[in-house]
Amino acid sequence: MAYQPPTHSVERSLRATTGAKIVVGVDEVGRGAWAGPVTVCAAVTGLRRPPTGLTDSKLLSPKRRTELAHELESWVTAHALGHSSPEEIDDLGMTAALRLAATRALEGLPVRPDAVILDGKHDYLGAPWRVRTVIKGDQSCVAVAAASVIAKVRRDALMAELGGAHADFRFGDNAGYPSPVHRAALRDQGPTPHHRLSWAYLDGLPRWRHLKRVRTTPEPSELGVDGQLGFDF
Template sequence: MPYEPPTHTVERSIRATTGARIVAGVDEVGRGAWAGPVTVCAAITGLRRPPPGLTDSKLITPKRRAELADTLESWVTAYALGHSSPEEIDDLGMTAALRLAAVRALDGLPVRPDAVILDGKHDYLGTPWQVRTVIKGDRSCVAVAAASVIAKVRRDAMMAELRGDYSVFGFHENAGYPSPVHKAALAELGPTPHHRLSWAYLDGLPRWRHLKKIRITPEAAALESGGQLGFDF
């Protein structure tokens, strides 16, 4: 099924209404995985015509995606990746971990963007960044689509590197997402150092349930230490 190619419409609108000169597209991958980092790519593309076939990374075959990522890395004006580790995801929660990874990606760019196009409807970046959220931005916006492809290919490659030590988990094929092979290995061997230990999948593994990590929220920590969470009594 053919898809409409992404455009620079949103970026042009941001430039016209805010005066922004440098606009970055930002997308993440790995949010729903059970293992591995969450990875964010920030890409600056300017207003040039994108390479043929560019769209949301999920709509491209793995072979074509890898080829396109190689093309994009030399085509974009600049890009950078940011990661949050499984430990950071466990300690901070996914929203804060996403923000941390996104800030790392944006800080890794050679220039600071004046504005950011963020895929989805939730702004997990916040101040001081000027953010425009776009649902399905990885399909409609050139810079976000480019970030989507690069993030997906590079994170998949990171997970594939674990094949030597953890081949039974199938990370080279499932990239840390739940799959029959992954679930079977977890049930038999338990989580690896690359697994997120605060996630609900551990509730269904009686042998390994004791390893589940309970994240202490700031509110709970304040109560535990006798704090009043800022309330006046």
């Protein structure tokens, strides 16, 4: 399928129907990782023409993604990042941790948004923010695509830095997501201080499963891709 660049159509619609003047795109990265924070970027782009090749970060090569992120950080009108730590994810659950990270990002902007375009179909933000959810917004909306690329590159760099003291886990390559190397290191060494300890991968580690933290009210989202990624050696 031919490349379809993202547009400002949702932003224009929000401006026309709600009177919003400042519209921000929001996207997250790290939801399905076993280690590291969940990171949210909020980006304000206005209605200017975006850099060539902008799209969902997952569709870009690492080299192009990094180049584009640097370009975007000086191109956007404003942007900010928010993180929720592994401990906060364990304590709060993923939905609340996402809300916390997104709130930190939004409150870190130098301007107060009138409306938020949120990637996906679920509004994990809620009041007091005026939210429009857009499925595949990271491909179709300029501001969300920009947030997607910046969030991915910044979190990847953070994970590479955190991995410096845990070389066998290769966080610089897998960004805390499950991979054969990551799984093998977990099996042999157990979780690092950067791992999420409430997740189901620990059930498959007899030597380390005693470290698992159990919440009394698990979220529905954690019963899917987040919590049941499984462990198959």
